[in-house]
Amino acid sequence: MVIGAGECGGRAALALRDLGFEGPVTLVGDEPHLPYERPPLSKEAMTGEAPAIKAIATDALFAERAIRHIHSVRAVAIDRAAHVVQLSDGSSLPYEKLLLATGSVPRKLPMPGLGGRCVYLRTFNDALAIRAHLSAGNRVAIIGGGFIGLELAAAARKLGAAVTVIEAQPRILMRGVPAEIAEIIHKAHEAEGVAIRTGQGIAAIDDDGKEVGITLADGQRVVADLAVIGIGAVPVTALAAEAGLAIDNGIAVDEQLRTADPDIFAAGDCCSFPLAVYGGRRVRLEAWRNAQEQGALAAKNILGGEEVHAAVPWFWSDQYGLTLQIAGLSDEGRSIVRRDLDDGAFILFHLAEDGRLVAASGIGPGNAVARDIRLAEMLIAKRASPAPEALGSQAVKLKSLLAA
Amino acid sequence: MSDWVEACAAGDIDEEDVMRFDHAGRTFAIYRSPDDEYFATDGLCTHEKVHLADGLVMDDIIECPKHNGRFNYKTGDARGAPVCVSLRTYPVKVNAGKVLVQVG
Structure with a gap:
């Protein structure tokens, strides 16, 4: 049984079948959609003619491969002793082996004053809601100069919106990107007409549901029709924590993606694991390819494999x-x-x-x-x-x- | 169906490498294998229509530069996530130092 029907969970379910597993496979996800690729949400889903989900499988494929996909339902509790998961629709499902692929959610901006015009991007439905505001003449404020924010800024400019990016750190892309490269991206955005305000904390936000006013630390105000908050992601760990599993910047797993419970694995954005290539340094990665690779690896090890996650972290971003x-x-x-x-x-x-x-x-x-x-x-x-x-x-x- | 077109000179492609070839509104990828044979496939990855010629050739595999989708360029077979649709391949021959592709 796989909890979390994103890239990681979806790939894991398919991998179980690829590896010849013939027992029941159930994939539980809280979104109404088939598992889909999230990278396009901040890119093509914004600028493409008709936004469409890029699903990693069809209902027909799941049917053919005997994968039961339960959508729009959350897992609310794991009874490890009984090997049962309780779902938000009141039902419960037994498992022999469990994979937690619960992913991550946007980090919330801990401030009062946020209303309906302050939004986050994680799901396809979030993307549709944001897209509705990215038309020419609209003003968009992006809070956070990370990848999600900058890709959205590029998409918003392509659609003709006026864009301001607000970053509390002294430069954009502080985490994981060298200054020399961040500067190229900074200049590209400025050349495209994006206003970038670095080193600017936010003093206050007021959102009346029609317009957002953002007061910066230096007293200046940015007024926008929509504010998108992209200040990082946090792993979804509550379910694991309540089941007594160790959390260490994510659900803690070993190099084979096992938790301390031999029947429970975790993979993708939600887990932290020792990275072999850096001598076992414990990391958590929020990246598409990692989600794929760990989904496939977890499937192998669930079926009795003992393979170690040996991949080198890798990611990309497209802007302009x-x-x-x-x-x-x-x-x-x-x-x-x-x-x-x-x-x-x-x-x-x-x-x-x-x-x-x-x-x-x-x-x-x-x-x-x-x-x-x-x-x-x-x-x-x-x-x-x-x-x-x-x-x-x-x-x-x-x-x-x-x-x- | 037998329209052979000249894609490039045999020496234009390094061994274990790939080159883009556009013809009549279509785009192809021409490969030279480590054992010095030539092959041709559709030029765009079946996942997100990225030019494969920017990708890396290792043995008989071409890897898409964008998301690492892999294909066997000799057969066109897709080799795992995120690609599931195989590439079409085209006959290739080398004649008088020229690489010819049957694009029909």
């Missing part, structure tokens, strides 16, 4: 014509080597003190950095220590370093 890709965790690095590619694209390689390649951050038009970031990811996985001169020279093919 630029794509950013990062492999690894750049805060593991102590020095940076820059490699320039064609068309203004470049990659920063982050090296640890001992010279080991620990992360690579790239930005450029279209998919200009994709291939080299992918190769860097393989080098990171191999725990390689390539010569900095080779990394920095476009003439040296990264593939040749991989073979070394």
Whole structure:
């Protein structure tokens, strides 16, 4: 039984069948939709002609693979002793093995004054509600200069809305993105007409349901038809916590995604796990590919496997014509080597003190950095220590370093 | 159905690499395998219509640059999430140093 019908839960259910499991598989989700991809919600779902869910499976596929999808229902309690999960519709379901793929929810802005024009983005329905306000001439305030906020800012500009991004930190993308790359993105937004206010806390918000007034720490006011709050995400852990499972910045699992209960696993945004490539450093990742990989891995280990999560973290963001890709965790690095590619694209390689390649951050038009970031990811996985001169020279093919 | 078109010179593609080829409003990806054979598939990933030629070739696999969807470029077979629809492949031959693709 899988709780949480997002990317991770959906992939896990399908993987159980791919691996030949013939027992009952039940997928429980609180949204009314089939499992769908969330990355487009801040991108194409805003700007595309007709917003449509990008489902990862159809009802027909679930039927064919004998996966029971229970939608619009929450799991409210786990009785570990009895191996039963209680659902919000009053029913209960027995399980042999349980996967928690409960995901994360937007971090709430802890302030009074928020009303109907202050919104968050997590679900397709949230996206539709935001989209309705992104028309030309409307004013949109984005609170938080992270990926969700900046991608929405880019989408809102494309649709002609006036956009202000408010970030409390001294620069946008403080978490996980090197300053050199954040600056490129900052300039791209300014060139597209976005007003970015960094280093600005919020003193007060008043929202009368028609208009939002935001008073910044320096006393200035931003008035908008809609404020979207994108200040990070928090893992959904209450169900696990109430069942007595350990929480440590997410549902704590081991490198095989098991909780302390041998019959309960957790995967995706909701869990923290030891990352093998950085010597077991405990992390929690909010990323699409991680959700996929961990869903598939959990399925394997639920069926008796003992495979360790060995993947290198990876994510991307699209804003205007630029794509950013990062492999690894750049805060593991102590020095940076820059490699320039064609068309203004470049990659920063982050090296640890001992010279080991620990992360690579790239930005450029279209998919200009994709291939080299992918190769860097393989080098990171191999725990390689390539010569900095080779990394920095476009003439040296990264593939040749991989073979070394 | 037998319209062979010239895509590029054989030396234009490195071994274990890929190149984009546009023809008559369509886009293709032309591959040179590590054992020096040439192959062709549709140019766009079946997941989100991204040009595969920006992706990475490893052995007989092409990996989409956007979301790492994988295909066997010799057969077109999709190799796991997020891609589930296979690529169409096209016959390729090398003639007098030119790579020809049957695009029909």
